[in-house]
Amino acid sequence: MSAETLDIEQVEADEAALIRLVGDFGRKSVAPRVREYDAAESLPRDLLAQMGDLGFFGGIVPVEWGGLGLDYLTFSRVIEAISRYDHCLGVLMSMPSALVGAGLLQFGDTAQKERWLRPLAEGRIFGAAGVTEPRSGSDVAGTDTHYRRDGDGFVLSGAKAWITNLDIASFYVTFATSDKSKGAHGISAFIIPADTPGVEVRPYKDKLGFRPLCTGELVFKDVRLGRDALLGEEGAGYAVAMTAVERGRLAVASRAVGLAQASLDASVSYAKDRVVFSRPIAEFQMVQKKISDMAVNIKAARLLTEDSARALQAGRRARTETSMAKMFASDIAQQAATEAVQIHGANGVSPEFPVARLYRDAKVFQIVEGANDIHRLLIARDLLGTSSRRAAR
Numbered sequence: 147m148s149a150e151t152l153d154i155e156q157v158e159a160d161e162a163a164l165i166r167l168v169g170d171f172g173r174k175s176v177a178p179r180v181r182e183y184d185a186a187e188s189l190p191r192d193l194l195a196q197m198g199d200l201g202f203f204g205g206i207v208p209v210e211w212g213g214l215g216l217d218y219l220t221f222s223r224v225i226e227a228i229s230r231y232d233h234c235l236g237v238l239m240s241m242p243s244a245l246v247g248a249g250l251l252q253f254g255d256t257a258q259k260e261r262w263l264r265p266l267a268e269g270r271i272f273g274a275a276g277v278t279e280p281r282s283g284s285d286v287a288g289t290d291t292h293y294r295r296d297g298d299g300f301v302l303s304g305a306k307a308w309i310t311n312l313d314i315a316s317f318y319v320t321f322a323t324s325d326k327s328k329g330a331h332g333i334s335a336f337i338i339p340a341d342t343p344g345v346e347v348r349p350y351k352d353k354l355g356f357r358p359l360c361t362g363e364l365v366f367k368d369v370r371l372g373r374d375a376l377l378g379e380e381g382a383g384y385a386v387a388m389t390a391v392e393r394g395r396l397a398v399a400s401r402a403v404g405l406a407q408a409s410l411d412a413s414v415s416y417a418k419d420r421v422v423f424s425r426p427i428a429e430f431q432m433v434q435k436k437i438s439d440m441a442v443n444i445k446a447a448r449l450l451t452e453d454s455a456r457a458l459q460a461g462r463r464a465r466t467e468t469s470m471a472k473m474f475a476s477d478i479a480q481q482a483a484t485e486a487v488q489i490h491g492a493n494g495v496s497p498e499f500p501v502a503r504l505y506r507d508a509k510v511f512q513i514v515e516g517a518n519d520i521h522r523l524l525i526a527r528d529l530l531g532t533s534s535r536r537a538a539r
């Protein structure tokens with residue numbers, strides 16, 4: 147056996163061990179608590195600290211920047227593994243590699259990576275990404291948040307909506323335009339420390355799903371920023387946003403597969419236990435159909451998700467692949483969670499069983515990281531070679 151083969155075997159063994167470790171953590175430390183903290187609308191800090199100690203936030207961030215240096219396929223499997231127990235923890239685990247960290251890794255300078263990316267990947271701090279605005283989240287190029295130059299720095303004003311991590315973020319990666327008439331070419335990306343004067347957060351309460359995450363409005367009132375706040379070239383912010391959201395789509399797809407798998411696992415277990423008409427409901431063919439449809443759809447979604455991970459690993463932009471994976475996986479997650487509630491009957495709407503939470507969260511998956519209607523549009527646009535008046539995400 148060659149040294150190269152041994153190396154590959156060692157890497158594969160390490161990856162499998164990590165996926166097992168994350169799954170064991172989910173079963174032992176997350177599953178017993180998720181119902182309680184979902185109801186309380188707050189992620190337990192001690193759980194996040196344990197995850198940081200275990201290196202769970204490192205993802206694809208290279209080892210030299212404090213990460214685990216995973217390939218995208220392993221990253222996707224790790225995110226699925228935690229999401230079988232709570233995909234909201236999958237959000238936090240994916241952010242350093244995707245929505246928050248991807249732009250820093252690709253466009254940040256050494257000082258920015260040292261200050262923000264390293265502690266993010268090591269789980270010592272958290273960040274947030276501010277793309278969506280009160281007016282629209284789909285029309286990224288139409289951002290109303292604006293900035294002007296001020297000496298060597300910038301002054302930024304505007305508002306973002308539906309921004310996650312407002313309770314724990316130490317900084318925000320966000321986007322503003324210098325001139326709206328320039329569309330995508332007028333947008334720049336900024337890193338804003340959370341304690342900068344002029345920054346206000348207004349969390350929303352009582353969301354339908356994703357309840358443990360603190361999501362809300364991020365308001366900028368004449369926020370003064372130094373030159374070091376600019377991420378990437380001035381005017382190149384749209385590329386930073388797309389880098390983040392395309393990796394974010396892989397993470398959402400992986401989380402949706404995890405949630406769908408949790409719906410199937412709960413359904414199989416319940417169907418074997420629940421006795422109606424003197425028989426376990428697992429013996430009824432219509433229940434069996436639901437179970438087999440779920441299993442086939444989940445496998446297809448997982449394959450599509452892994453295909454998009456491989457495309458990113460190959461260094462491709464993978465816009466169509468990540469759109470297909472995000473759209474399909476979130477649609478089948480919503481179907482799986484709906485059928486899981488049906489199989490549980492009245493118990494399906496009780497907080498005593500996990501499927502009610504899965505059902506509420508599954509719907510939200512079809513909206514975040516680009517609404518599925520937008521993904522249908524993007525996929526068709528790539529196939530037909532048409533373009534829109536405006537860039538959408």
Ligand SMILES: Cc1cc2nc3c(=O)[nH]c(=O)nc-3n(C[C@H](O)[C@H](O)[C@H](O)COP(=O)(O)OP(=O)(O)OC[C@H]3O[C@@H](n4cnc5c(N)ncnc54)[C@H](O)[C@@H]3O)c2cc1C
Pocket residue numbers: 274275276277278279281282283284285307308309310311353355356361510513514515516517518519520523538
């Ligand atoms: C729990 C939660 C957490 C979130 N976290 C973040 C975050 O951390 N950072 C962030 O930036 N955003 C975040 N978002 C926002 C999310 O990314 C947006 O909701 C999403 O991109 C859709 O934008 P919108 O809600 O403004 O919908 P809109 O842009 O108002 O669109 C509404 C609907 O119109 C339809 N539509 C719009 N345009 C088209 C079109 N061209 N063709 C066909 N149909 C169309 C779609 O059905 C769409 O769902 C979060 C949202 C939620 C619910």
